[in-house]
Amino acid sequence: MRSPAEPKAADLDLVAVLHALGDPVRLGLVRLMAADGEVSCSPPHLNVPRSTLSNHWRILRESGITSTRAEGKARYMTLRRDDLEARFPGVLGTILTAAAPDAAVGQGQ
Amino acid sequence: MRSPAEPKAADLDLVAVLHALGDPVRLGLVRLMAADGEVSCSPPHLNVPRSTLSNHWRILRESGITSTRAEGKARYMTLRRDDLEARFPGVLGTILTAAAPDAAVGQGQ
Numbered sequence A, B: 001m002r003s004p005a006e007p008k009a010a011d012l013d014l015v016a017v018l019h020a021l022g023d024p025v026r027l028g029l030v031r032l033m034a035a036d037g038e039v040s041c042s043p044p045h046l047n048v049p050r051s052t053l054s055n056h057w058r059i060l061r062e063s064g065i066t067s068t069r070a071e072g073k074a075r076y077m078t079l080r081r082d083d084l085e086a087r088f089p090g091v092l093g094t095i096l097t098a099a100a101p102d103a104a105v106g107q108g109q
Helices: A014-021 A024-036 A050-062 A081-087 A091-099 B014-021 B024-036 B050-062 B081-087 B091-099
Strands: A066-071 A074-079 B066-071 B074-079
Touching: A014 A024, A014 A050, A014 A091, A014 B014, A014 B024, A014 B091, A024 A050, A024 A074, A024 A091, A024 B014, A050 A066, A050 A074, A081 A091, A091 B014, A091 B091, B014 B024, B014 B050, B014 B091, B024 B050, B024 B074, B024 B091, B050 B066, B050 B074, B081 B091
Parallel strands: none
Antiparallel strands: A066 A074, B066 B074
8 A cells, every 4th residue: 555645854844834733633633643653543532533534634744744654554643753853943842842731632622 | 993802821822823823924924023023914015915914914813923003094013922932932933943944925825
């Protein structure tokens, strides 16, 4: 199974990254990957319809925030921390720190 | 003329701020305020329809990124840098630094 297309590190676009992060479900998924490393496409305890979730994962992937590993029919996503840090130093880290105290994955806010 | 409502510093929401910054025109306006301080509601050299621009300013204001000063019929906007820094340390600064080399105000990208 082919892996979905991902932008090269040099092609990462700041506006696309910020747009991708500017949604409560997507920011929750990013926090989950930051905490757990690899995350399956349907993480438990996430009260979001599967089709909606697929769309969120697509936006994260196309913005260059995630890398996808295919294993059979399953997909596993990780954060492209090194690429993001190289291109936009400090941006993801400060956002994750700012998100930590008050955001919560899976509340569907 | 009353000033438009702005969220209190304690009520700033990270997702709303990231959503507001995740647009090329709005990020351009934020960069302009970062460079020039106070900016009028219709800055020169900005090839964006006035109604579209009003909507962008509204989103920036409602997310807590800008403060608005009314002078007659004109409005002047500034960044709420201290409030943003207190609430989300480093986030705006790293984003402005990352945006500096490759983004450009007024290209309507």
